[in-house]
Amino acid sequence: MSYFTRRSYIRAVSYLLAIFGILTAFAIINTNQKREYKTRLEASYQQSLGELSGCLETVNTDLTKTLYSNSSKELYSLSRDLYAQCQTAKNAVSRLPVSQMELGNVYKFLSQASDYAQFIGNEIADGKSITPAQHKTLYTLLEYAEKFSKSADEMVQKSQSGALITEGAVKSEAKVNTGVLETDFSAGAKTFESFPTLLYDGPFADQVLNKKSRLIANSAVRTKDECKAIAARTLGVNKERVVYSEDDRSSLPCYTFRCGRYTISVTKQGGYVKSILYSGAVTSTAITESNAQNIAQRYLQEIGFDNMSPNYYSVQDNICTVNFVYKQGGMYCYSDLIKCGVALDSGKVVTLDTATYLTNHIPRSSFSPAVSGKSAQSKLSPYLTVNGMTRCVIPKENGKEVQCYEFNCTGKETGEDALVYINAKTGAEEDIMLLLYTDGGTLVK
Secondary structure: OHHHHHHHHHHHHHHHHHHHHHHHHHHHHHHHHHHHHHHHHHHHHHHHHHHHHHHHHHHHHHHHHHHHOOOHHHHHHHHHHHHHHHHHHHHHHHOOOHHHHOOHHHHHHHHHHHHHHHHHHHHHHOOOOOOHHHHHHHHHHHHHHHHHHHHHHHHHHHHHOOOOHHHOOOOOOOOOOHHHOOOHHHHHOOOOOOOOOOHHHOOOOHHHHOOOOHHHHOOOEOOHHHHHHHHHHHHOOOHHHOEEEEEEOOOOOEEEEEEOOEEEEEEOEOOOEEEEEEOOOOOOOOOOHHHHHHHHHHHHHHOOOOOEEEEEEEEEOOEEEEEEEEEEOOEEEEEEEEEEEEEOOOOOEEEEEOHHHHHHOOOOOOOOOOOOHHHHHOOOOOOEEEEEEEEEEEEOOOOOEEEEEEEEEEEOOOOOEEEEEEEOOOOOEEEEEEEEEEOOEEEEO
């Protein structure tokens, strides 16, 4: 009897152990599945948060340009873009835990901003101008946009530093009451979905995407050996140190060579240096940004790019990248741009990008305005203070170029600097660029 009791006991223990093992396995599997789900959810939240941050920055930019614009055409375009950015941002918010992250006021702001963008667009389409009261509302929206954008950036930084959205460690710090905004405009708002986009005259036209360089097309064909010699001379080394790497079959066909940490591409027609890349690290600083600009300008002259004027610069990883624009008879040609990077430790040129210049450079007619500079200035928004004026040619999205007056201005309300371009033939406002001053240099957006 004890034998059976013992056997039954062993069997029972075995069953219990088996059941425990199965339950443990299920628990482990369930835990792993939860962990995997949580990881995927966190990644999804971070992606949506990044999208929201980017949209809010664009909303900020569009609102600022709207304040500075005095052109019905530009205002209508900005209002459409503002509406689209607000809708995209709202979609991003809808994919986030709104209550947990305290994003309810952000969603409300985006709803009001998108409605107001539609309202302004319809007003402009009906031939009306922005009234001082509407301008004031736009400025209020900008103030909110700046706060929300800053808060979103801070949340992104927290997330990138390891804080988990799924654990409630990332929240909005923007305590803004958006209820003070007027809401009666939303009743008459219409969507922009029914407005056609003229693709034949837009940025996606084949003639723009597949644009051929007239400069390259009219140049003599160079042999691989000739291009190798040009590469060696550009890098300041013996020809034997330069090794052929591959053919670049892009819209600007090149021979690509390597020399130590440098990669250099030379066009098969004309023998122009298209690009220089450097894979090494620049770990210190010994020269100033001003020194770097002078070095870059002399270097461009030495390799055959004359009349290039430094425009803006930025510093990253101890490399000062200077943006140059071609200057013809006092007229800046913004289609012909070159970027040249100088190492701030050695003063050597380590990067170069001439593709935009090579694609667009052509002989141009001299500046011949039908509108005087004074008359062009009168077209500017009354909310801007003019600091200076230059003459230029700017590229448009349809691939064409327009002669303009460039006005360097400061917003009377925001204190921000901007560049406003007035068509020298028609007096119409063509574009607005906002100047962005950072520790690394001056940029435009």
